[in-house]
Structures are given as structure tokens and as C-alpha cells.
Amino acid sequence: MKIPKNCDVLVIGGGPAGSSAATHLAQAGIDVVLLERSTFPRNQVGESLIPHIWKFTDMTGVTEKIEQEGFLAKAGGITVWDDKIHQIMFSDFGYKRPGLHVERDIFDNILLEHALSCGANILNQVAVKKVDFSNKEWPQVFYTDKRGDSNNEGTIRCQYIIDASGHSSFLANQFKVKQTISSQFNFLSLWGYFKNSRFAGVDRQSYPEEALITVKPVTFVMSFEGGWVWHIILRGKTSVGLVIPSDRTKGLNKQQKELFFKQTCSQLPYLNKLLEPAQFIEGSLQYRPDYSYYSNNICGENFYCIGDAAAFVDPIFSHGVQNALYNAATATVAIKASLKNKTKRLRYSQLCESRMQQFYGFSRALSLGDYGCNGVNPELVKSLMKTLPPLELELILVASEMTNRSENFKKLAREAGVLDQSYVGFSDRKQERIKTLSF
Numbered sequence: 001m002k003i004p005k006n007c008d009v010l011v012i013g014g015g016p017a018g019s020s021a022a023t024h025l026a027q028a029g030i031d032v033v034l035l036e037r038s039t040f041p042r043n044q045v046g047e048s049l050i051p052h053i054w055k056f057t058d059m060t061g062v063t064e065k066i067e068q069e070g071f072l073a074k075a076g077g078i079t080v081w082d083d084k085i086h087q088i089m090f091s092d093f094g095y096k097r098p099g100l101h102v103e104r105d106i107f108d109n110i111l112l113e114h115a116l117s118c119g120a121n122i123l124n125q126v127a128v129k130k131v132d133f134s135n136k137e138w139p140q141v142f143y144t145d146k147r148g149d150s151n152n153e154g155t156i157r158c159q160y161i162i163d164a165s166g167h168s169s170f171l172a173n174q175f176k177v178k179q180t181i182s183s184q185f186n187f188l189s190l191w192g193y194f195k196n197s198r199f200a201g202v203d204r205q206s207y208p209e210e211a212l213i214t215v216k217p218v219t220f221v222m223s224f225e226g227g228w229v230w231h232i233i234l235r236g237k238t239s240v241g242l243v244i245p246s247d248r249t250k251g252l253n254k255q256q257k258e259l260f261f262k263q264t265c266s267q268l269p270y271l272n273k274l275l276e277p278a279q280f281i282e283g284s285l286q287y288r289p290d291y292s293y294y295s296n297n298i299c300g301e302n303f304y305c306i307g308d309a310a311a312f313v314d315p316i317f318s319h320g321v322q323n324a325l326y327n328a329a330t331a332t333v334a335i336k337a338s339l340k341n342k343t344k345r346l347r348y349s350q351l352c353e354s355r356m357q358q359f360y361g362f363s364r365a366l367s368l369g370d371y372g373c374n375g376v377n378p379e380l381v382k383s384l385m386k387t388l389p390p391l392e393l394e395l396i397l398v399a400s401e402m403t404n405r406s407e408n409f410k411k412l413a414r415e416a417g418v419l420d421q422s423y424v425g426f427s428d429r430k431q432e433r434i435k436t437l438s439f
Helices: 015-025 053-060 061-071 104-117 170-175 209-215 254-267 320-340 342-366 378-387 390-400 408-416 418-425
Strands: 007-013 034-038 073-075 076-081 086-090 099-101 119-126 125-132 140-145 152-163 178-180 188-197 219-226 225-231 236-245 286-288 293-295 304-305 432-436
Touching: 007 015, 007 178, 015 061, 015 104, 015 320, 034 104, 034 125, 053 061, 053 320, 061 104, 073 320, 086 390, 104 119, 125 170, 152 170, 152 320, 170 304, 188 209, 209 225, 304 320, 320 342, 342 378, 342 408, 378 408, 390 408, 408 418
Parallel strands: 007 034, 007 152, 034 119, 076 219, 152 304
Antiparallel strands: 073 099, 076 086, 086 432, 125 140, 140 152, 178 293, 188 236, 188 286, 219 225, 225 236
16 A cells, blocks of 8 residues: 555554544544554553443444454452451442453554544555654654565655654654653663463452353562562463563563573462463564653644653553543544644644643553652642542542552542542442462
């Protein structure tokens, strides 16, 4: 397929943020081109999704395709944090639809194919190299077309750019506004995949993989030595990841990192029981530094940075895909309004930035306990708290209790005047404290 010379909106990246943004725009009849440097399906981490995603997939009309795929439905989560065991069930908070454990290569490809079916122009193996904003009305995007046997350079002009490039944070790096979280929560992650792992069931017992036919799984998380680990059962394999202080693997080569990963997994209580019959899938180990970061400038009159391209928060509460879908919906509302009234496009982008920074700040305050630092605006977070449905806010407040990072978040809730009305009786009704697990 030939790359056009111009379009209304150009999207960089085909992950959940980019594909959802392209879908929103295409469904509105807007000429949108999406450039993705990889070939889909492609591997991606982040397999645990919370029920909040359904309202966004309903908006784009992709829900039925996701349901037809038959991903594993998860009922909630179990955490072991500082030796305290907790369980949360989504159904206790009024959620009729489950969370999901998804293979991200399949899930992301469903979203991207849906964008294509809605009329978006999707081009894989095309890498964006630079954006020239000297012409504010029609920025110029420079790319390398890697399709075929040779790399062809080219340019495309557009009225608006959506950066959904993920962790590469294309525009944030070009603008030099990307900031790594500077606190005790400066993490990196190691993750890999196992065959034949047992899984944590909704009844707090462990089961072999074949029991997935009758037993609903939950996401299992536990803390250790300043970090934490996830265990997410998938169809045919299990995702296991370590989120640890950055200095823990300093100076280690790839082989040494894999040895560290395997040894750590084998030594952790509960996790080692789940992995006792499992076999590590050789070559599956991956590594990502700078696990939490934010950007000071994510929206402008002709650009929008969404999803991980704008910020990334320690994923302990599985907010990543939800943030991406929320950003896509919010940014495309601003762009659609701007195309109708260009005299207000700066104002629309400012409103969008405020909403997205509010959401990122909320996630960061929840996940890391940050309060008034690392890009968190306390007033924006408190404002969002006031607008959340009571049961949804109660779920979030209860979830915050599952780690040792909740004090600042609860302080914000008290200052917002929402803690008492949303938190009454949570310890008895919504969060089950457990003495032991039958692993």
C-alpha cells in the first residue's frame, strides 16, 4: 500500500492507544494514517486487564471481537504484601464483566485490525524518524519505509500528530521533556514465560493449567526485597515478572540477568510453589529499564502524546491499557473539536492535557504513593476522586490497602472529602484478609 503525501491526522504506533485513537477518528470520517514500525502481531507485556476497559471497547465497537477470542476471564486479584495476604473480587464492587488475562500480541492485533476495518489507513514496518513543526498548520513527518527489500525515505504532512509510540516516547524525547521518576521507586522490570505453571484460583487455592476450564483465575502479586512480582496465567503459558530497584541487576549481562530471574523466582514463597512443575521458556526473558517516567508537555495545538508515549506508571494495579484507551478517547475528542474550530485548537489541547495529566497523576499517586512530586498535581487528583462513582472509588481505595504505598493516596482522598463516604466498612465487606493460601 502506498503511503499518502498528506492526511488529517497521523498516528505513530499501533498499540492499544494508537489503534484506538485511529478507530475513533476513522469512525468520525476523519482521514487518519497510522504508521507502525513493527509487524503485527508482535510480542508485548502487560497481560492483566481490569474491567474498566470494557467501557472503552464498547465505544469503539471492538468488544464483540475481544469476547469472541476467548481470553481468560479473571475474577480479581490476590496479593501478598509485607506478609499480609489480601483478596479482591471485582463482583463485590458491582462489575458485571470480568477482568482479562490476554496474550498481548493477539489482543493488540485485534484492536489494530478493528481500526483497519473502520477505515483507518494502517501501514506496518514504517518507522517515523523526525517531525518538523516549523509549519504549525501542516507539520511534516519524516519516515523510513522498511517494507520490501530496501529502506525508502519519505515524508507525510498532517494537521495533527498523535504520538502513541509506547516506551520509546518519540515526541517527548524529541522535545526533551521525558522525566524518569526520581524516588525510591526507580524500578526496572525483568519478565519471562513458563509452561505448565499452576495458577491461583478464585478460591485461594492453586490448580494445574487444565483446571482453567472450571476454575476462574486471579492475578497473583507479591512483594519482596523492595520490589514485587506478578504471576499471570495465560492460555498455554504463564507470564512472570519481577519489578525491582534498578541497582539490583546493575552490571549483569543478559545471561546473568536470566540466572538472577530464575533463581529469584525459585526462592520466593508461594511463587515457587506455583512454578514447581513449570518449565521456563528459553529465550523468553525480556528487560526494561526506567520503568516509571512522565512528560512535562504531552499536548499542543498540533500534537498529542498518549498512552506510554506520554507517561508510564509502575503497573501494579494494571492501569496501563486502561490509561491508553482513556487517552485515545480524550485526545480524539479534542482533535475532532479542533478540526471543526481551529481558532480554539490550543485551548482544546490544554483541556486535554489537563485531563490526561490528571489521570496519570491519579495512577501514580495510587501506584507509587507520590504526593505533589514526579508530575503529580494533587488538586487534579482530588478533583478526579470527586467525580468517580462511589463503588469504583471504593475499589480503588481498597486496592490501595493491598500495598504499603497508600498513606499519601488516602490523605488526598481525605482532603477531597471522599474517604469516609466511599470507605465505610471496606475491611469487612470488600477486602478479605486471609491468613494462608492453599498453594
